Amino acid sequence: MPRPPSDAEFGELVHATWPSLYRTAYLLLGDHAEAEDLVQTALAKTYASWAKVRTIEAAPAYARTVLVNTAASWFRKRGWRNERPTSELPEGVAPASDPADRPTLVAALARLAPRQRAVVVLRYYDDLPVAQVAAALDCSEGTVKSQTSDALARLRTLLGEAVVPHTSGARHD
Amino acid sequence: MTERLSALLHAEADAVDVPPPSTAAVLRRGRAVRRRRRTTGAVAGLVAVGALAGTGLALAPAGDDDAVRPVDPATSSGDTGATFTVGTTLWYDDASRRAVIDDKAVKSIYNTSAGILVRHGENNWSDGGGPQRFSLVTPDGDVRRLGLVTEEVAHSTDPAQPYVAWGDSRDGSLVIVVHHVAADREVARVPVPEADGAYFATLELVGDIAYVRALSEDGGERHLAVDWRTGEVTPRKLEVTDVGGDRGVSGSSIVELDSGAEVWSSPQRNAYLDLSPDGRHVLVQGGGWQNPTFTVVAVDGGSEPLPLDPPAARYSWTAGSELMSVTADAVTTCDPASGACEELPVDLGVTEEELLETLRPTGAVFES
Incomplete structure (x- = not known):
């Protein structure tokens, strides 16, 4: 199993990917609080799925995919307003x-x-x-x-x- | 021709006011979902692991494996999964992280909202054995030595708060002391004249209330609820020796802390009751020390009691109300509602005999 990132390494990843992910999330959801929740969710899932992510270098693309999938899931499950x-x-x-x-x-x-x-x-x-x-x-x-x-x-x-x-x-x- | 649309999207996105990220919040949520996956995804492991040997169990559905919920401070603070010490090494976050305590021995550990509080000193006796020193292991992994030193007292924390409290009996007068572990300063010192004559006191901290059991030289006991913020002291008829949620253990019963009303009573005489931190389950140890039996019971009913195999060491509760047991090469955590278990391989660097000698799970106290 790949070595999980240290808190410091993952913190650097969070800071590096956050602005870009946040902007996509905001455009998708149109709401600041929901955008922040979506990005946190995507990065948390990325952290929890490190066996699949494997490396820090692969993590940004993984997080972006998770973000989009999660948003799509929210659209389906949350009865999102049309x-x-x-x-x-x-x-x-x-x-x-x-x-x-x-x-x-x-x-x-x-x-x-x-x-x-x-x-x-x-x-x-x-x-x-x-x-x-x-x-x-x-x-x-x-x-x-x-x-x-x-x-x-x-x-x-x-x-x-x-x-x-x-x-x-x-x-x- | 969508160049204009694309350019506008980028321009508007660039103008979005991006808040700073909270790495700590992301890590908390990440660890929470990892723990939840281990629990919900491990139903098949029930038989393989063999830690829980129930019959006729109605296992809970696995649920949404990817569900991520924001951490609720009221219920999740201080939850570091399987947490214990072996020697002077603290293992936490389901034994995925460790920290070394700079002292001769660890006496006991406590969950707080500011991190894991480690009580240590000259030996691993819990409430006795000389000076009790303290270190706080923060969520960032820092080990902060506190200035606090106590002796011959029993401590208690509320996992949702950053405090440690104890009863200090000197010259027959009892004082409840509350110390803020993150700020490393005393925040309350409440005299309890109703307990004059007490030589020792244990307490359970729940929010602003300390449920105190004051012991007298003549063998008598007094039970009191002390609001450490207001100083109000309320005598109580029922003793409380363990707490979880808004419930407590009183003799062989589980009671509501506020009203004292009995919620559940053990049919086993002389059983030892260990209440889960959320107050929903109780671990019942019966059968005496030679042939102990272990059963998990849902306090509110609704499911059959779940018999457990005797653990190699012992069972204890994590702050997130999972059952935990530790061997030299594995940490097993189990959901008390479903019986689903997960065995996490670890290398603690000790033999089973050494482990039994030095293991200190969360919430446990040992005297020698």
């Missing part, structure tokens, strides 16, 4: 003509269904290919593509075509 309340836009309205009136990207992400939000973050922030996103979310590649298409259409409505042009969505396919 849409998180925001004050920016009522339902079903046309995109604001004045760009200054449009919601921020984070607020717009919060208007997406959890899995749609996840595919957008994983594909366009974490730059994962469709196959990896499908594996992380435990769904088919076809589902990832259809969810991506739906998510981009919704974001286009919320943010305007300048941000999400009609031709979007082919990357990584």
